[in-house]
Amino acid sequence: MAEPPVIIWQQEVESVLRYRDLVPRLEDALGKFSRRDRAEVVQPVRAAVPLQKHSGFMGLMPTYMENDGVLSTKFVCFYKREKGSTLPAVQATVVLLDPERGNVKAVMDGEVITTMRTAAVSAISAKLLMASGAEVLAILGTGTQALSHYNIFTEMFSFKEVRVWSRTKENVERFVRSVGGGVRGCGSAEEAVRGADVIVTVTGSTEPVLHGQWVKAGAHVAAVGACRPDWRELDDVLMKSAVVYADSREGALSESGDVILSGAQVFAELGDVINGTRPAEREKTTVFKSLGMGVEDAVSAQLVFDQWTAKQTKP
Ligand SMILES: NC(=O)C1=CN([C@@H]2O[C@H](COP(=O)(O)OP(=O)(O)OC[C@H]3O[C@@H](n4cnc5c(N)ncnc54)[C@H](O)[C@@H]3O)[C@@H](O)[C@H]2O)C=CC1
Ligand SMILES: O=C([O-])C1=[NH+]CCC1
Incomplete structure (x- = not known):
């Protein structure tokens, strides 16, 4: 009989997961995904079950990496929250299985994994x-993803200025305090993004919050919210003038309102750039449309499991 699964909860995930370990694993996973080799990654587009009464969805994100022996699925519930709501926008659990026997090896908190990956x-x-x-970073939104994006972008790059905007002044002030200052709070999205070299959109908005006419030519936009076919964060002007990259072409064409409703073409996946099969158009305005992929959760969960197991066996 198989061992019972271990439970690895939020604090423990937090204590073992580090960006320096995660980034190379994710780069490798993105490259593998874009090769479309079924021995490397099998990952269907997320199935989303509507939770109509609660304005949300439960996403199911199964992934199998045969060569790496990794089998997992994430359950992620995500919601459109009304202004002032104190309920979380995203809740997630990752289940790691033994691909040969089919038993569950670990059940782990998926929020830290989702936030960091x-x-x-x-x-x-x-x-x-x-x-x-690139000198100026602008972040639209001040929630969970805004903080994790601030943390890794300031860890990996040396921006001279970081700006942030959110719907309320209180949210902006809270965010600036939470990161210990060093960030300029802005009164409008336009003020935050004008002249910025890199713009991160991490809002719960279902309407465009970032307009192409504000965006400097040659800027890079990482668009993380609006993960439903009728939700938007970016307007048509931006989508049609930028070179659009996605994590998954199929994901973008079935889940991204910014891609579907603007009619913009997906030029490449990030994995194509990593594999050298499509170019990085650095001198042009670029949009990376992030939807989130099961393979990102799979490699993150395996990393957490390995680190956690090593910690248990240390004398
Ligand atoms: N691409 C991906 O892999 C992932 C995407 N997400 C998405 O990222 C977004 C942010 O997630 P969290 O930070 O966890 O949520 P959160 O609730 O912690 O933060 C959301 C932020 O957006 C702001 N906001 C909400 N509605 C807005 C509107 N209409 N206009 C302007 N700002 C608005 C809120 O004030 C808050 O600052 C969500 O859309 C979520 O579904 C989350 C996880 C993974
Ligand atoms: O990949 C993910 O976990 C999510 N994408 C949109 C909301 C949650």
Whole structure:
């Protein structure tokens, strides 16, 4: 009989997961995904069950990496929250299985994984696509993803200025305090993004918050919110004038309102750039449309499991 599964909860995930370990694993996973080799990654587009009464969805994100022996699925519930709501926008659990026997090896908190792997993939997009000498970073949104994006973008790059905007002044002030200052709070999205070299959109908005006419030519945008076919964060002007990259072409064409409703073409996946099969158009305005992929959760969960197991066996 198989061993019972271990439970690895939030604090323990936090204590073992580090961006320096995660980033190379995610780069490798993005490259493998884009090769479409079924021995490397099998990952269907997320199935989303509507939770109509609660304005949300439960996403199911199964992934199998045969060569790496990794089998997992994430359950992620995400919601459109009304202004002032204190309920979380995203809750997630990752289940890691033994692919040979089919038993569950570990059940782990998926919030830290989702928060960190999403920010890490956006940072990889910036590493690949932002113009050299980028100085100004703008973040639209001040929630969970805003903080993780701030953390990794300031850890990986040396911006001279970081700006942030959110719907309320209180949210902006709270965010600035939470990161210990060093960030300029802005009164409007336009003020935050004008002249910025890199723009991160991490809002719960279902309407465009970022307009192409404000965006400097050659800027890189990492667009993380609006993960439903009728939700938007970016307007048509930006989508049609930028070179659009995605984590998954199929994901973008079935889940991204910014891609579907603007009619913009997906030029490449990030993995194509990593594999050298599509170019990084650094000198042009670029949008990375992030939807989130099961393979990102799979490699993150395996990393957590390995680190956690090593910690248990240390004398
Ligand atoms: N691409 C991916 O892999 C992932 C995407 N997400 C998405 O990222 C977004 C942010 O997630 P969290 O930071 O966890 O949420 P959160 O609730 O912690 O933060 C959301 C932020 O957006 C702001 N906001 C909400 N509605 C807005 C509107 N109409 N206009 C302007 N700002 C608005 C809120 O004030 C808050 O600052 C969500 O859309 C979520 O679904 C989350 C996880 C993974
Ligand atoms: O990949 C993910 O976990 C999510 N994408 C959109 C909301 C949650």
